[in-house]
Amino acid sequence: PSRLPGFATHQIGVAGAVVDESNGKVLVVQDKNKTVNAWKFPGGLSEPGENIGTTAVREVFEETGVRSEFKSLLSIRQQHDHPGAFGLSDMYVVCRLSPLTYDINFCTQECLRCEWLELAKLADTNATTPITSRLAKLLLHGLNRGFDKIDLLMEELPAIYSGRFYQLYHRALPQALKQKG
Amino acid sequence: PSRLPGFATHQIGVAGAVVDESNGKVLVVQDKNKTVNAWKFPGGLSEPGENIGTTAVREVFEETGVRSEFKSLLSIRQQHDHPGAFGLSDMYVVCRLSPLTYDINFCTQECLRCEWLELAKLADTNATTPITSRLAKLLLHGLNRGFDKIDLLMEELPAIYSGRFYQLYHRALPQALKQKG
Numbered sequence: 001p002s003r004l005p006g007f008a009t010h011q012i013g014v015a016g017a018v019v020d021e022s023n024g025k026v027l028v029v030q031d032k033n034k035t036v037n038a039w040k041f042p043g044g045l046s047e048p049g050e051n052i053g054t055t056a057v058r059e060v061f062e063e064t065g066v067r068s069e070f071k072s073l074l075s076i077r078q079q080h081d082h083p084g085a086f087g088l089s090d091m092y093v094v095c096r097l098s099p100l101t102y103d104i105n106f107c108t109q110e111c112l113r114c115e116w117l118e119l120a121k122l123a124d125t126n127a128t129t130p131i132t133s134r135l136a137k138l139l140l141h142g143l144n145r146g147f148d149k150i151d152l153l154m155e156e157l158p159a160i161y162s163g164r165f166y167q168l169y170h171r172a173l174p175q176a177l178k179q180k181g
Numbered sequence: 182p183s184r185l186p187g188f189a190t191h192q193i194g195v196a197g198a199v200v201d202e203s204n205g206k207v208l209v210v211q212d213k214n215k216t217v218n219a220w221k222f223p224g225g226l227s228e229p230g231e232n233i234g235t236t237a238v239r240e241v242f243e244e245t246g247v248r249s250e251f252k253s254l255l256s257i258r259q260q261h262d263h264p265g266a267f268g269l270s271d272m273y274v275v276c277r278l279s280p281l282t283y284d285i286n287f288c289t290q291e292c293l294r295c296e297w298l299e300l301a302k303l304a305d306t307n308a309t310t311p312i313t314s315r316l317a318k319l320l321l322h323g324l325n326r327g328f329d330k331i332d333l334l335m336e337e338l339p340a341i342y343s344g345r346f347y348q349l350y351h352r353a354l355p356q357a358l359k360q361k362g
Binding site: 168 | 256258312315331348352
């Protein structure tokens, strides 16, 4: 195997599923510039040096005007020859966010519509993408049974060479095991 | 927010944790060209267009001579200004693999040592990196309680624009919910 240094091969897209636990609704948008008007979660590309959770919160605010906070990572998708990525590969990450504000003030340049939609409706409708439909079902499962059934948690750990910190995401580990060693 | 097309900002590194369920051992290596001789999982950078699971299986074979198959995704780490990535960002993904062969024939250019090590030992030793130690604890939890406690499953779904397929990873969803809608 080559030990030459690598080069960037992927763009990272991040979507934020902002779930209002009080009424089971989730914040969704319809893109202005797509032919199919499908409901999807707001999101966009990570800027260089930006953490996943920061991208999700920023993009949700820019597109919808809703402020939110990062809760967990739900899913990642890898896609090659992505049409929006000039033949490069695309890593699309969906985060679960919790709303801090509720009033919608959406970006009319990007979005045609923006609504708080019942998760149960989003899980059932055909007016969405396969990945959004799947994630809506996963979020509905979390809403009904507890988000600990669907979350990947984030933690910061020290990088041994640089002394800086990185973000690690995985399923919950019992506290007793985490502290061992 | 800008709707200009993006550019690749991340390299994707993939490691494979090959767990032998019959004896609770995992395949680990020590890099030749690092000053600290820390046990870690074999792995390397994804080639353009390569799926995560394919990278893990390929890198494990190239470094250790052991053949394996992809089981699940366990964890992702995001790190910025990565020393091996020329200031770019690095997404490091750890997969769980199942061994198909057991004889070690490691790459002496890359590795100083390569062993099947008890997961319990790897979870306890200081001769490893923080992320490897954490993942060893997670794998030990899976070995003891069932890998369904730690896995993210992979599924292929159709891409609506290209008609091609992509790989989606998330926690298990009850079958009844998956088929709905």
